[in-house]
Structures are given as C-alpha cells and as structure tokens.
Amino acid sequence: MGRSITEKILAAHSEQGDFKPGDIIDVTVDVLLMNDITGPVAVEVFNKMGDGEVFDKDKIAIVLDHFTPNKDVTSAKLCKTMRDFAAAKGIKHFYDAGYGIEHVVLPEDGIVKPGDLIIGGDSHTVTYGALGAFSTGMGSTDVAGVMALGKTWLKVPEQIKVLLVGLPNKWVSGKDVILYVISLLGTDGALGKSLEFDGPGAKHLDMDSRFSICNMAVECGAINGIFNFDDVTKEYTESLGLKDFCEYRSDSDAIYKKVIDVDLSELEPIVAMPHLPSRGLPVSEVNDIEIDQSFIGSCTNGRITDLRITSEIVKGKKIHPRVRGLIAPGSRKVFAQALKEGLIEIFTESGFTILPPGCGPCFGGHMGILAKGERCVSTTNRNFIGRMGDKGSEVYLANPAVAAASAITGKLTHPSEVI
Amino acid sequence: MLIRGKALKYGDHVDTDVIIPGVYLSITDPRELAKHCMEGVDPDFPKKVKKGDILVAGINFGCGSSREHAPIALKECGVGAVVAKSFAAIFYRNAINIGFPLVECSDAVDEIDENDEIEIDMELGELKNITKGKRYKITPLPESIKNILDLGGLIEYVKSVKGSE
Numbered sequence: 334m335g336r337s338i339t340e341k342i343l344a345a346h347s348e349q350g351d352f353k354p355g356d357i358i359d360v361t362v363d364v365l366l367m368n369d370i371t372g373p374v375a376v377e378v379f380n381k382m383g384d385g386e387v388f389d390k391d392k393i394a395i396v397l398d399h400f401t402p403n404k405d406v407t408s409a410k411l412c413k414t415m416r417d418f419a420a421a422k423g424i425k426h427f428y429d430a431g432y433g434i435e436h437v438v439l440p441e442d443g444i445v446k447p448g449d450l451i452i453g454g455d456s457h458t459v460t461y462g463a464l465g466a467f468s469t470g471m472g473s474t475d476v477a478g479v480m481a482l483g484k485t486w487l488k489v490p491e492q493i494k495v496l497l498v499g500l501p502n503k504w505v506s507g508k509d510v511i512l513y514v515i516s517l518l519g520t521d522g523a524l525g526k527s528l529e530f531d532g533p534g535a536k537h538l539d540m541d542s543r544f545s546i547c548n549m550a551v552e553c554g555a556i557n558g559i560f561n562f563d564d565v566t567k568e569y570t571e572s573l574g575l576k577d578f579c580e581y582r583s584d585s586d587a588i589y590k591k592v593i594d595v596d597l598s599e600l601e602p603i604v605a606m607p608h609l610p611s612r613g614l615p616v617s618e619v620n621d622i623e624i625d626q627s628f629i630g631s632c633t634n635g636r637i638t639d640l641r642i643t644s645e646i647v648k649g650k651k652i653h654p655r656v657r658g659l660i661a662p663g664s665r666k667v668f669a670q671a672l673k674e675g676l677i678e679i680f681t682e683s684g685f686t687i688l689p690p691g692c693g694p695c696f697g698g699h700m701g702i703l704a705k706g707e708r709c710v711s712t713t714n715r716n717f718i719g720r721m722g723d724k725g726s727e728v729y730l731a732n733p734a735v736a737a738a739s740a741i742t743g744k745l746t747h748p749s750e751v752i
Numbered sequence: 753m754l755i756r757g758k759a760l761k762y763g764d765h766v767d768t769d770v771i772i773p774g775v776y777l778s779i780t781d782p783r784e785l786a787k788h789c790m791e792g793v794d795p796d797f798p799k800k801v802k803k804g805d806i807l808v809a810g811i812n813f814g815c816g817s818s819r820e821h822a823p824i825a826l827k828e829c830g831v832g833a834v835v836a837k838s839f840a841a842i843f844y845r846n847a848i849n850i851g852f853p854l855v856e857c858s859d860a861v862d863e864i865d866e867n868d869e870i871e872i873d874m875e876l877g878e879l880k881n882i883t884k885g886k887r888y889k890i891t892p893l894p895e896s897i898k899n900i901l902d903l904g905g906l907i908e909y910v911k912s913v914k915g916s917e
Contacts, residue, residue: 357896370777374820377780382910400778407778456818456842472820472846474906481910486896520765521812525841554812556841609765696774696817715816717769719792724773 335584337492338561339527342467342581346450354491354590361484362392363449367476368435368692369397371454373414374473379480387422388483394426394435394444395419399692401430404699433664433690436460436548436632441666447562447570448579452479457632457714459550462559463543465566465581469557490527490556491590493518497534499598504748506642507542508634508712508732510595511549512603516613517593524554526590529583531561534597540569541638545732548633549714552610604710604745605730608718616735616747626657626709627740628721629733630688631695634712635663637670639733644676646737646748647683653743659701661688685740697721703728710739753874755832755853757804761866762793764810768843771814771822785821786828803830806870808861810836814843823847833872835879837861848897849906855879860888 336344344350346360365388367375372395379385387393395415400408412430419427426444428435436457439445445461451468452458454476461468471485479485495514510530515522528550530543538546543560550558560566562580570578604619606612629635629643640662652658660680662668668690671677677687688694694701695713703709703722708729711721716728731739734748741751770792772785779785790797807826813836814822823846826834833853847854853874860879864870868883872890879888893901900909 357894371818371820373780378907381907383914405778411778411780454818456816458818470818470842472818472823472842472849474820474849475845478849478906478910482913488894520815521838521840524812524838554815554840696769696777698774698777702775715767715769717767717792717816719773720769724770724792 335586337529337583337587338465338581339467339490339492339529339557339559342448342450343487343489352489354489356489357486358489359484360450360487362452362479364392364394364445364451365476365479366394366396366435366439366451366453366455366458368399368455369401369411369415370399371473371476373411375454375476375480376414376418378474378477382477382481387480390423391425393424393480394439395424396428396432396435396438397430398434400698401691402689403430431665431689433666434632434635434692437635437663437667440464440544441664443573443575446575446578447566448581452476452485456551457548459555459558460544460548460632462547462550462557463540465560465562467557467559470551488525490525492527492529492588493523494589494592495528495530496592496594497530497532497597499534499596500537501597501600504602504734505597505600506732507538507545509600509603510597511546512605512613512730513595513600514593515549515553515611518553520552520609520611521554525556528555528558530558531583535560535563536565537597539638540565541636544636545633549610552714602732602735602747604735605716607716607727607729610714610716610730616731616745620745620747622708622745623743624656624710624739624745625707626659626701626703627736628659628694628701628709628711628713629736630661630663631692631713632663633714634733635661635667637667639712640667640671640676643733643737644679646734646751647741648679650683650741650751652684652740655743656740658685658740659688659694660685661694662690664690694721710736710745712736753853755804755806755872757802757806757832757870759806759808759864759866759868759870760801761808761864765812765815766793766809767816768814768819768822769816772819772825777819777821782824782828785825789825789829798829801829801831804832805830807831807834808864809834810861811838813839815840818842820846820850823850823852827852835860848901851901851905855890857888857890
C-alpha cells in the first residue's frame with residue numbers, strides 16, 4: 334500500500350514503521366523551535382525535568398520575535414530569560430530581537446530542510462511543510478519534553494489532499510488558495526489531519542506562496558500542511574545552497590480520507606471576514622467596507638515576494654488619508670533586499686510606516702493595536718475577536734495586493750481597480 | 753478523579769485569543785493570567801467561576817495559537833474541566849501535559865444548560881448531569897497518553913524516561 338509524503342517522513346523518524354492513521358507513535362525531532370512567548374514557559378518546565386541537559390544544542394533554534402524590540406519591562410525579562418538560556422546551553426541557532434520572524438528566518442537561513450521533522454512552540458510552525466518537511470506546533474510543556482528527550486509522540490493523522498489545477502490569475506497568490514480551502518473546510522474541517530497540496534497547479538505556486546499556504550493549514554485544524562518535493566522546491570534549495578536533505582513525494586496509491594479540487598484559474602482574491610479565518614469571500618463581494626489600517630507583514634505574508642507585489646500596487650500613489658499603512662518586513666534579510674530593490678522608498682513615499690521585523694501587530698502584542706470600532710485589512714493569519722486589539726475591533730484577512738490596494742482607496746478593494 | 757461543579761456554557765470555536773488575549777502573553781504568573789481568562793468573550797468570567805465549575809463548549813475548543821497560557825489560565829481560575837464537542841489538537845496536548853482534564857462528549861454538551869450541576873468521574877469514564885438526571889459515557893484516553901496522565905503529567909513522564917536511560 335502506498336504512503337503519502339507525511340507518512341513517509343513520520344516513518345523515517347519513528348521505530349514503529351508499521352503504523353496507520355490514529356496510531357500513536359514516538360518520533361525523533363530534527364529541529365526544535367522556541368520564541369520569547371512559549372520559550373520562557375518551556376524553560377521553566379524543562380528545569381523541572383531533571384538533569385538540565387538539552388538533547389542537542391545544534392538542533393534547537395530560539396528566535397526572539399513576538400514582543401520585540403521589547404515592548405516593556407516584562408517582555409524584556411522574557412527575552413533575557415531566553416538569551417541567558419541560549420548562552421548557558423550553547424544553543425547554536427539563537428536569533429536575537431530584530432533578526433526576523435521565526436517562520437521566515439528558519440527557512441531563509443537553511444535551518445529547516447526538506448524531509449525534516451520539526452516541532453515548534455508556535456502554532457504556525459506548520460509553515461515549513463512548504464519545503465516538503467513535516468512540521469507542527471506544540472505548547473511549552475511539549476517543547477520542554479522535546480528539549481530533554483529529542484523526541485515526542487504524535488497521533489498519525491488521516492490525510493486530506495488538495496488537488497490544485499489551473500493557472501492562477503495575476504492578483505491571486507498562495508494566501509487566496511488557503512483562505513479558499515479554509516472557507517470550504519471550516520476552521521475545524523481538518524482537525525488533527527494532514528493537509529497535502531498537490532496536483533498540476535502546484536508548479537505555478539512559488540515557494541513564498543507555499544509558505545503562506547502551509548502557514549495557515551492550522552487555521553482549519555490541520556496538524557500539518559505539506560507540499561511534495563518538486564522542481565520549485567529543488568530550485569529553492571539550490572538558491573540557498575542546501576545540502577544533506579531528503580526528497581519525499583507521495584505515492585500515487587496513498588490513501589486520502591478526502592480530496593478537494595481547487596481550480597486556481599477560477600479563484601479571485603479572497604477576504605476572510607471577522608471573526609473567523611473560514612469566512613472567506615471574493616473581494617469583489619465585500620468592496621464597500623471602509624478600513625482604518627492596512628497591515629502587510631507576518632509569518633504568513635512578510636516575505637520579499639509579498640513586498641514586491643505591494644510595491645507594484647502602491648508605486649506613485651498615496652495611501653488614503655484615513656488609513657494607517659504599516660509594513661513589517663518578515664526578517665532583516667527581507668528588509669535589506671527590499672531596500673536594495675528600492676521598495677522601502679516606494680512605501681515611504683506612499684505614506685506607509687515601516688516597522689521592524691517581528692510578530693507584534695499580528696497578535697495584538699504591540700504596534701498597530703486597534704481601538705474599538707476600528708477595522709484593519711491585514712495579511713496575517715487570524716481574525717478572531719480582539720486579535721489585533723480591542724474586542725470591538727475587526728480584522729479582515731487578505732493577500733498583500735488586496736491590503737495594498739485597500740490602503741490606497743480606504744476600503745476593501747480588488748487590486749485591479751487601482752492599477 | 754472526581755470533578756463536580758456548575759456548567760458555564762459557551763459556543764463553538766472558543767479560540768485561544770479570547771481565552772487569553774495576546775497582549776497578556778508577556779505574563780507568566782498563572783494568578784495574573786487567570787485575571788484575564790476568557791476576557792475576549794466574557795470579561796466577568798474570572799469572577800463568576802467557582803472552583804470545580806465545568807466549562808461547556810461546542811466544536812473546536814481552544815483553536816488558534818499554541819499558547820499554553822490558555823489552559824494554564826483556565827486551570828488557575830478554578831475550572832475543573834472543559835467538556836466540549838471537539839478540541840483543537842495543540843490545546844488538547846497542552847491540557848493533558850499540565851494535568852487539566854478535557855472531556856469530549858457531544859451528546860452531553862447538547863443537553864447541558866447554563867448552571868446545570870455536572871459531575872465527572874474520570875476513572876469510571878462517566879459524566880453525570882445531576883440537574884437533568886442524565887448519564888453519559890466518556891471515551892477513554894489512548895493507553896500511552898493515559899500513561900503520561902497517570903504519572904502526573906509530562907514533567908514526571910520525562911523524568912521517568914530519563915531515569916530509565
């Protein structure tokens with residue numbers, strides 16, 4: 334019987350090779366990730382677990398990105414806890430405040446690779462599935478357990494396949510694909526399952542689009558999102574000079590619980606309405622809604638491709654006087670690249686404020702917080718009640734082109750209307 | 753383990769952002785976190801919850817972020833257990849790891865009203881709605897997960913594994 338890419342990676346990391354969906358297996362972990370929110374809690378738990386030895390100091394990554402640059406004394410203390418811990422244990426991959434968002438940094442710096450099994454103390458750890466890796470998020474105590482043992486348990490997920498066909502239209506990107514899929518499945522439609530993206534349409538989705546797609550797999554409850562290793566992945570690994578990784582692809586006779594067909598050519602940019610990521614509607618159906626803020630950034634859409642699309646829309650235009658436009662490049666490398674390409678100048682001339690790389694606005698941590706009654710179109714991943722500020726505020730999830738076009742007009746707008 | 757208290761009922765998709773909003777995540781003291789528990793849907797929650805009370809909800813409870821602060825805040829508030837139709841995967845693990853009982857039981861949820869008196873016997877695998885005079889079977893935990901709970905949570909489990917190495 335054939336196996337899916339997810340099952341193959343799990344099998345390669347487990348001694349219990351003969352498993353089926355629903356079985357609980359022990360797996361070894363290639364990379365463990367922590368940040369300044371889940372990390373300090375994990376460290377506290379880890380210190381209660383025994384001898385204080387981490388399983389492998391070269392396989393742990395710590396990224397300080399949530400409340401950074403430190404928003405107050407409490408968050409400064411959290412970061413210091415992690416900085417001190419990293420120094421004491423000799424953690425190899427330590428990224429201090431301002432380096433970037435964990436899920437942008439880890440692929441960019443070649444820390445996570447195709448075929449890896451990655452556990453992270455952050456739900457959006459699912460992002461790395463774009464590389465053909467198995468990656469999933471866990472809480473602090475699980476992370477502490479992995480830190481001590483280098484392994485953890487997983488319930489083998491059932492598989493859902495999203496079969497992509499067709500060529501996407503100009504302003505449609507990975508974000509729209511995943512918002513559409515979540516609108517079909519609902520926020521619990523893939524609960525505890527694996528969401529695999531495959532089919533002839535996949536070749537039209539570049540790596541940045543794939544990161545956006547896998548990033549939001551968790552928003553329909555999936556334990557992981559994943560793409561098969563293909564020419565797009567190969568090109569990406571070559572551009573980074575990655576070595577020593579495993580290429581996995583699903584067998585043609587792998588078993589799927591469900592197959593969802595998505596014709597990329599029929600999609601238009603999607604906006605997920607408050608207060609669930611599953612409330613996606615085509616932007617043309619909701620284009621009379623006025624906004625107060627437009628935010629472009631996050632682990633979902635803070636990569637260079639996202640900034641290039643934004644610049645294409647806003648070049649030579651001013652943002653609407655009522656709108657605060659905020660752009661946070663996903664990492665220092667993305668920022669440097671945007672600077673080199675002249676994008677930062679285009680943004681500032683349009684009236685955008687450039688924020689430091691980090692997670693702050695997305696989760697209502699700091700910067701860009703919304704007041705009661707305010708609306709934000711945001712390239713982030715969640716629009717739950719109070720996500721970006723007051724519980725009477727609203728978040729509309731969209732791709733960068735829609736967020737940029739909406740910043741110009743002051744209301745939710747299809748990008749083609751401003752070009 | 754016997755848990756008994758009044759039902760406090762909420763809807764579907766109670767996410768971790770409403771259980772403990774992001775702005776409070778720089779807090780690590782459970783007592784401080786508890787003061788903001790469920791703030792996104794019910795700011796009076798910490799005041800009205802009595803020790804042992806049962807939070808009852810619909811599908812996909814705990815969806816969203818991996819923040820363990822969410823089950824920590826609920827537990828510290830005095831919530832005895834959450835009974836829901838389904839739980840998000842990460843929240844489920846987090847709760848087990850800190851020894852916070854979760855019960856999946858759709859039928860019970862449908863028939864429980866706010867303030868019903870509920871008793872849960874984790875050993876017997878039974879949920880009783882005392883107010884309505886109804887009993888429900890609870891699906892037992894998989895053996896390997898029960899093993900973690902029986903040892904008192906993941907900290908003790910890791911210690912036992914390390915000790916046997």
